[in-house]
Amino acid sequence: MDRDELATRYLDELPYEPYPVQEEALLTWFTADEGVLVCAPTGTGKTLIAEAALFEALHTNKVAYYTTPLIALTEQKFQELQDAAVRWGFSADDVGLVTGNRKVNPDARILVVVAEILLNRLLDSEHQYFDETFAVVMDEFHSFNDPERGAVWELTLGLLPKHIRLMLLSATVGNAIEFLGWLRTQHKRNLRLVQSEDRRIPLNFRWVPDQLLDEQLEIMAAGDDESNYVPALVFCFNRSQCWTIAEQLKGKRLVTKERQKELAGRLEQYDWSQGAGPKLKPILLRGVGVHHAGILPKYRRIVEELFQEKLLSVCMCTETLAAGINLPARSVLLTSLIKGPPGKMKLIDASGAHQMFGRAGRPQYDHEGFVFALPDEDDVKILRWKERYDQIPEDCKDPMLIKAKKRMKKKMPTRNSKRQYWNEDQFEKLRQAPPANLSSKGHLPWRMLAWLIKSSDDVMRLRQFVSRRMLAGKEREQAEKHLFQMLKTMWAGGFVKLDPEPPVPKSVNQSADDKEEDKPEEDTTESIGSFGKLLQAAITDEPSKKPKPKSKSTSVDVPREIEWIPKKVTPTDKLDDFLRFRSINPVFGSYLVKIMGKADEFEQIQLLESVLEVPGSVARDVRLPLDFLVSGELAKSFVDFELIERGILPSHRIWPELPGDPYDIFYEDYPPPIADKVRMLFQSEFPGVHGLRTTPVWIVGDLLKFDGNFQNYVTSRDLTKQEGIVFRHLLRFCLLVQEFLDVCPEGIEPEVWQSRLTLWLETVTKACREVDPVTTDKMLEVGD
Template identity: 55%
Template sequence: MTRAATTPTPPSGEDLCLQYLDGLPFEPYPVQEEALLAYFEHDPGVLVCAPTGTGKTLVAEAALYEALHTGKTAYYTTPLIALTEQKFQEVQDAAERWGFPRDSVGLVTGNRSVNPEATVLVVVAEILVNRLLDGEKFDWDNVSAVVMDEFHSFADPERGIVWELALALLPSHVRLMLLSATVGNAADFVVWLAKSHGRAIRLVQGTERKVPLQYHWTDDELLPDLAESMADGDDPGTDNPNRRTPALIFVFSRDECWQIAETLKGRHLISAELRKELAAALEEYDFTTGAGPKLKPILLRGVGVHHAGVLPKYKRAVEELFQRRLLSVVVCTETLAAGMNLPARSVVLTTLLKGPPGKKKVADASGAHQMFGRAGRPQYDDQGHVYALAHEDDVKISRWDAKHDLESLEKSSDPNLQKMFKRLKKKRPSRNPRTQYWNDDQFQKLIAAPPGKLASKGRLPWRLLAYLLKKSPEVDKVRAFVRTRLMDEGRVEGQLKELDRMLMTLHHGGFVDLEPEPPARKEPKPAAAEPGEPELEPEPKPEPAGGMLGGLLSEAIAEAQHETDKPAKDDSPLAKARRKEAGEEEPSDEPVRYSPKRAMPTERADQLTAFRTVNPVFGSWLLTILGKADREEWLQILEATLEFPGSTARSVRVPQPDFMPPGSLATGYVDPELIERGVLSPEELYPSSIEDDDNRLANDWERKYAPTLAEKVDLLFRHEYPHVDDQRIRSVWCAGDLLNHGANFDDYVTARGLQKQEGCVFRHCLRLVLLCGEFARLTPDGLDAAEWRDELKDVAKQLTLACRAVDPQTTEAELETLKSGGEDGADDFGLGLFE
């Protein structure tokens, strides 16, 4: 008798929970255990809110453990590519620890794709939304759970809306695990989620850190002395509880990171014995190019540097050495606090103020608490330490006052002591009236500040709106999403009006057809002439400041404002009574608002979804003018769209017309258009230097700078699309200058003195390669598609080779998706391009 094959019954949630708990190498603490039990018991999912450093990753991995044991797919999402890469490695390690192959975990960031069909997928939030929008292309029936890490990013003004849309689009059977630092309105958020999206998740909150924090206001020690006393001369590799290192020193300036690191390298932070071990470890890395020769001797003294200006391969070296407990301190910017796993015993804030000189403000509480939370390692420390340093002027004053008892001298009746008091008072250090300072009260307010609240911020991105309309032209579906946003009624109404403006912009740009048709523009009637006066020709109406299109948009949305011949409304009680008796609607002074019901994408709408790196409306508009540009010009324009860091942009300015003469696009189209439209005059386009009448002193000479080509293009675009205000331009000549240096990255950054900011240059070049890939899918007006593609490929190839020469690992990782066709079905622009 043949026995029928049976399918093994998948383990229950309770069994999986017990298995997972039994496999932990240590006893979970209360909030972790409560969150795990809640997740396995409650089908809709959980929101876990607990302080930074509470071990939320252990909770997150339970959802992935469940997926691997049941054969279901699970997504682990984060808001940052760097954090996603780190979590990918951690989850692969966990899978291997549970007995599963490492390739059962995949990664998709938009810039890189590894095992994209794996059971567990670690992705950035935008990839999750892209896949939800293409639901028929991806199998959501087999997805069991989505983990959203660093979920407090929901309140981010620029990217938080991606989390919102994901919550709205996820199928109801997919379980949620939302992990966040402590937030101020967690219960309200859970209620909102149930009401707006039908997801009744369970809330688990923790307020206690496993490693409590001790806060120190330090106004009598300068940073080098404090760092030395924290290290206490002992090896960071030992567990001396009196030592306060390893430490992260947070600075709000990349240049200052290097300055502080240079100062600290002369201090005794590690022992001679440990330095030998560190020196041997440093031989595993290549420090021969760019900032490497400057960084290596700093590292050798137990000091690391970590910020966006450091080349990725050097940042990795710093991270690995710190995790191996070979470095005493890492001087870093606050970006390291956003989820990166570099556990430290202490953190030090060198200042509480952020912003440009003269306009600095105290750092926001949420960012400060992220930095505080990096202190205290559960596996090593019983307590974490947070230090805030006073300004060095205040430290000098405090030290001087401690040494000289001015108060006693002032009270003394002895004439000699009174003379000494006056003499010493003149010598006492003082504050600079032009410097902004901070104090202990501000530090205490930051410590006590309540956690931030989860709230919807920002508006629908243009690309996202294009995707939604492509799925359904019914505008009410988009409005329904806007109405569910976590914001007050006034802001929701503002968002709805903004949506109407965006739709009108897309209509006038030829991206969508609207139903009903937008109202036609109405011209006001000229005033009648007085008796006996000749009839006058109507005075031409001046074009609105935003351009003709801007005028059409504004007037179509508020058409009633132009009906100047409309009789005044009779507001007398008798008139109102008559209107009411006749059943007439009460007239309103409010202009009639146009709100389309349907927005049908045209063929041109496909261009909007082709661009990820730039504003898609701007990218599409560029296709109408780039065919008139020479290579130097289109390279300038593309570079300017990438938002190069402002502090470094000063070192890569676009040369003035004397050194880089205007090309065919500028002289043949952009300049004449700006003059004809009255945006700029010829003198403003190409100003000459002005000398004073005497022409004697160089200081009397005023230099006037001509606007760059990218700035002029931006002015022209804004004149035509006044309601597209979220595209940023920063003119730089970086990649183009690198190509002029023979595409030798190291020679270029050395010649321009950019070694300490080479990470910004490196990232800029790789982003430009990706942008070239986006533009390669489309052809500018008047150009041959093959020739345009070849131009872009040549630039992309040279930049890729330049980046590969200094950091091949990062270059390959960043360009992997481009070479394989991309997450969203891009063509093979990069395939074989860089071989």
């Protein structure tokens, strides 16, 4: 079949008539030579458009990729596309899944992948993945704007072979025409544009100034399925609030007796005896779901199923759900319009707000979607007071009413001076806010730079990539400087050779040599300090500006320093170890390999755990015990003295004079944990390294204390409401340990190192599998 016949057949097989933007996008796709950018609001049915490209690939026996930014969304789309393939007369095995840690049918013609997998395959010069590839669909393409991961989409666009058609699916963007112009001039790709601001299900926005949240939800749930406003997603901006609101709804009538009876039968199919189960089950029985990262994945899956089956009236969720997880709702309710730390809260981002708004309205059930926003309960109480107060006229002559009015005035509610509030004008501002513009964000990721270096030693290729970024002139110049800084860092760490090498002042070379002579021969960390001084000088030794003469009569000609520009970058053997690290900043991972052999077992666990980000609200509850803040073997033999010698920390901060009872002083007054110390030392060695965060926590070490019993651990530490965060941290620790298994730190025997890591891996994996075997097995499968 030619493309016209394919288009006709695809349209004929649709279960319902496409609405205008879908029809336009489909016809554009089947007539465009290179592809299409579709910009339409959330909830416009862009999946139906995406499936056209996959339909065409299957019927022409070609390969197609479908990418998303989230593993959870990828899993969901994988199931949907398998169902679609069967519906079209093909096998479910014609659709495969590849994430960072899981593969299903990896040789299938339709591959559903997270965005990083597609980029990794493009950077892999040893395999010819794309000879038979017909199309690439990039869903949620507005992720191009993500400050941390946006470069993934950007570099992918530049590396995809020109024979591959592109379908970019995005929420509405403000500069779509400018973006396509940039794509045409910088990457020689001519995509056609289909954009719309219309939704198939229009949204009705309502500011509700006079109802408290529990009252409003009861009002929304009243009536039959035709007249009520549920199911509803209630967006909160922290996980604790999700639980608090859900528990406040006790006694509220949110589901009918018939539906509650059906719920009870469904809930009996599952085991709710452990962790958050005993808290979650009675909440679900009232028709209320809780869905956020603190919930174990097995419980989240149940909540999703019940909500999709319309057995739940309300689901409390955080804004991450708006990023793509499909929980169809009639209504969306925002409990606040501001977020952030106390005293520094700001109005939520407009693009994020529109993502949440777009979750309202189900095409298959609703003619209209509803977006409700409520003020703070203080403002509701003030409004209600004012309405009652104004019922008594100011010129009232009745003594009893006058007395009542005076009593009411004394009890007038007020706003809290220490809190921040929001209002209807801000709600309207978010509603009317224009869509965000697409532009290049963030720095080039380290692993991405390493892959590019392995594929070509020409620095000009790297500079060309930077020059093609969607940046303003000054930003582009800064991006190139940052590229050179990254190359200096990799050179100083021994990962690459540069031609010409960065200029280093003689005084620095001399001081580095002097330090090396002073070190004892058995010190395996001697090269770290000299690298640091070389790198510090190389990075800070930027071209100086020509100084201005002291007066007009001065005629001294001051020569300007020549700017260093590398021409060739050659990888060393160490670059392969650098690329081994995926769960950790690879520069920092290589640094840990250099020093961690001197650490004791507890320090090693702390260092590995610290690179796995834990939300601050949870990190406070899993801080290191005070006993572990005392210097261990690595700190005593190397780190403490280096921090003092370099002036990073004074000695009294490392070895403070503690009172007899250590609990008589504040935690913050104790010496920093080993993870913080090592990060400080690393940053002095490798200044300017971006993308590094550490959070000193004690989760794995504490779990080992409980003999790997997850339930005993979270219950004893009062972490049941955050057990999903803890569970995910443990799985990520397992993935990180796998990366370190074949990279033995200096100063420790490989057998000892592997035996230790294997014990941790087996213990933690077993603990996770006992809690949620499905998620554990999926997460710990080997991926690309």
